[in-house]
Amino acid sequence: MSAKLILEVRHVSKSFGGIKAINDVSFNLRQGQILGVIGPNGSGKTTLNNLITGFIKKDAGQIIFKGLDISKWPAYKIADAGLARTFQIMRPYPTLPVYKNLVPPLYSPRARRTARGKLGDRGAVAIDILEEVGFERDARVPYKLAGTLPLGYLKRLELCRCLALRPELIVCDEIFSGLSMSEIASMIPLMERLQDEGITLIMVEHRIKELFKLANKVLVLNFGEKIAEGDSSDIFNDEKVKRAYFGGETTYVFK
Amino acid sequence: MQERRRERLDRGVKVRSDTIYAVSSAKEILFLVGPGLALVTVLLILPLILPPYWQKVLTIAGVYALLAVSFGFLANFVGLVNLGGAMFVGVGGYISGVLNSTLGLPPLLTIPIASVTGALLCTLLLLPCLPLRGVYFAVVSFIYPLATVMIISATGVWGGTDGIAGLNVLPNVWVNQYVIILVVLACMFALTRLVNHADIGLVFRGVKDNELAIRASALNVTWYKAQAVFISAAMGCFGGAYLTHLYGWVGMSLFAMDFSILPLAATVVGGTSTIYGPLVGAFLLVPISESLRSFGTLRIVFYSVVMVFCVVFWTEGIMNYLRRRYEQFERWVRV
Ligand SMILES: Nc1ncnc2c1ncn2[C@@H]1O[C@H](COP(=O)(O)OP(=O)(O)OP(=O)(O)O)[C@@H](O)[C@H]1O
Ligand SMILES: [Mg+2]
Numbered sequence: 001m002s003a004k005l006i007l008e009v010r011h012v013s014k015s016f017g018g019i020k021a022i023n024d025v026s027f028n029l030r031q032g033q034i035l036g037v038i039g040p041n042g043s044g045k046t047t048l049n050n051l052i053t054g055f056i057k058k059d060a061g062q063i064i065f066k067g068l069d070i071s072k073w074p075a076y077k078i079a080d081a082g083l084a085r086t087f088q089i090m091r092p093y094p095t096l097p098v099y100k101n102l103v104p105p106l107y108s109p110r111a112r113r114t115a116r117g118k119l120g121d122r123g124a125v126a127i128d129i130l131e132e133v134g135f136e137r138d139a140r141v142p143y144k145l146a147g148t149l150p151l152g153y154l155k156r157l158e159l160c161r162c163l164a165l166r167p168e169l170i171v172c173d174e175i176f177s178g179l180s181m182s183e184i185a186s187m188i189p190l191m192e193r194l195q196d197e198g199i200t201l202i203m204v205e206h207r208i209k210e211l212f213k214l215a216n217k218v219l220v221l222n223f224g225e226k227i228a229e230g231d232s233s234d235i236f237n238d239e240k241v242k243r244a245y246f247g248g249e250t251t252y253v254f255k
Numbered sequence: 256m257q258e259r260r261r262e263r264l265d266r267g268v269k270v271r272s273d274t275i276y277a278v279s280s281a282k283e284i285l286f287l288v289g290p291g292l293a294l295v296t297v298l299l300i301l302p303l304i305l306p307p308y309w310q311k312v313l314t315i316a317g318v319y320a321l322l323a324v325s326f327g328f329l330a331n332f333v334g335l336v337n338l339g340g341a342m343f344v345g346v347g348g349y350i351s352g353v354l355n356s357t358l359g360l361p362p363l364l365t366i367p368i369a370s371v372t373g374a375l376l377c378t379l380l381l382l383p384c385l386p387l388r389g390v391y392f393a394v395v396s397f398i399y400p401l402a403t404v405m406i407i408s409a410t411g412v413w414g415g416t417d418g419i420a421g422l423n424v425l426p427n428v429w430v431n432q433y434v435i436i437l438v439v440l441a442c443m444f445a446l447t448r449l450v451n452h453a454d455i456g457l458v459f460r461g462v463k464d465n466e467l468a469i470r471a472s473a474l475n476v477t478w479y480k481a482q483a484v485f486i487s488a489a490m491g492c493f494g495g496a497y498l499t500h501l502y503g504w505v506g507m508s509l510f511a512m513d514f515s516i517l518p519l520a521a522t523v524v525g526g527t528s529t530i531y532g533p534l535v536g537a538f539l540l541v542p543i544s545e546s547l548r549s550f551g552t553l554r555i556v557f558y559s560v561v562m563v564f565c566v567v568f569w570t571e572g573i574m575n576y577l578r579r580r581y582e583q584f585e586r587w588v589r590v
Binding site (some may be wrong): 020076079080086087092100104105107109111122161162164165 | 453454457458460461465466467468469470471472473474475476
């Protein structure tokens with residue numbers, strides 16, 4: 001636990017009209033860790049992702065990334081600093097071939113910086129990235145239109161867009177949901193490899209079983225509040241978490 | 256009862272994947288580049304065969320085609336609907352007019368200078384509106400030329416309502432026609448390459464269709480919009496500067512609504528998914544509107560009717576329709 005802090009979230013809040021989507025949430029994350037974020041539907045997981053990555057403005061609180069206060073930064077600048085994200089609702093360019101989807105992130109100043117001047121042909125680099133995350137099984141897939149991809153590949157494409165930036169931290173919003181057991185099984189080694197490469201991950205998931213295998217630490221949200229934080233076994237036995245998932249107020253079904 | 260169904264088949268070139276053509280013979284290459292060659296040939300030959308009056312119309316149509324290409328590029332490939340195209344024309348026109356009348360610079364210098372500095376100026380003016388989306392950007396951009404005309408007539412700068420007369424004119428009718436035709440064609444080819452093949456073209460298209468993904472890709476949306484506006488404005492300013500030296504006069508009419516609206520109509524008529532659609536639309540609409548000159552301002556009604564017709568009944572526009580017929584053929588099959 002000696003790795004340095006990469007992300008500090010301090011007392012962050014956000015409400016939409018009367019709904020407190022995120023209420024006074026704080027946590028810290030060390031470099032190279034995987035943080036799992038769980039919570040029933042509508043508990044504010046995506047909102048937390050949006051707040052960290054600058055896609056919506058916070059009402060209050062502070063976010064420190066690599067020692068920099070990024071609280072007021074626009075989204076593109078946060079991504080430029082190395083904090084990338086995926087979207088729960090995938091955002092491909094449907095009319096472009098898959099590999100061309102990666103050209104815009106590879107065109108970014110960050111990608112040029114991190115490549116140290118030897119980026120070469122962006123299309124070729126894009127294919128390399130796609131192969132890294134499992135597009136190699138069918139060599140034609142990178143040339144298909146992104147709109148025709150099945151869900152599993154779309155989720156991977158979201159991850160590829162992040163990897164094109166060579167990020168230090170990736171916030172993944174439900175990249176397992178909707179995938180089959182075997183697809184998830186093939187994603188898990190990938191996430192582990194990213195961790196080995198030194199990338200810090202925040203994974204928002206409903207698939208608790210798989211997530212708990214990966215995560216070093218888990219954070220539980222309910223109605224926008226952090227109700228528990230700790231390692232997997234603590235969370236499993238936490239009374240408040242059990243109540244949030246099985247209790248009367250929510251209708252969430254444990255998968 | 257026998258049912259019949261229409262079937263569409265690709266003709267000509269085989270497509271290996273969704274995006275890669277397998278070109279194997281001269282015939283197939285001709286199939287791909289033929290339409291472009293035909294367009295270029297027609298535009299280059301027209302000045303030689305048209306009677307003098309229609310040569311003038313061709314010149315003006317060229318200016319409108321340039322404006323239409325500039326409008327279509329911003330609207331279809333960057334997602335900015337600019338209803339203030341007249342601002343570009345006016346700014347370019349006045350810069351070249353003032354440079355010519357005060358410093359005595361020749362058109363050969365004033366036109367390029369006006370294109371670049373005018374584009375910079377227009378981009379700076381539009382910068383505050385770039386974060387606006389959709390109809391908000393359209394409305395604000397529409398205000399700019401109207402407001403500028405008010406300022407000129409109220410303060411009387413640059414000749415006020417009279418404008419500045421006695422400027423240098425372009426040498427002769429051949430230069431007039433070929434300069435504008437070559438510039439239009441060059442812009443069309445450059446932009447087509449840009450939006451289809453250049454990496455920054457993909458970023459522009461992302462700004463239009465998928466802004467969230469662009470921001471998540473560490474790209475500053477406003478900066479890329481500004482670059483696109485600069486490209487579009489440079490074309491508009493060129494058009495204005497060219498008109499100034501075509502007439503040897505610059506005045507408030509360069510800010511007239513025609514310059515904002517006709518490019519929009521040409522884009523709707525020509526088709527919205529290509530760079531050359533608006534160009535073809537302009538070369539069709541301008542001569543038609545010219546032959547209706549005796550109806551005066553009723554011509555605006557004509558544009559409106561054509562536009563409404565296309566929007567309601569023929570959304571794909573001429574060029575998309577022709578392209579479809581060219582690339583595919585239809586036949587009836589029994590089912
Ligand atoms: N843009 C918005 N405008 C208004 N309300 C919003 C907005 N975004 C989220 N909310 C509300 O904030 C709350 C939290 O939503 P959020 O999407 O963060 O939940 P979530 O935990 O990601 O849910 P899910 O598991 O379904 O993805 C919900 O009540 C939602 O309705
Ligand atoms: Mg969510």
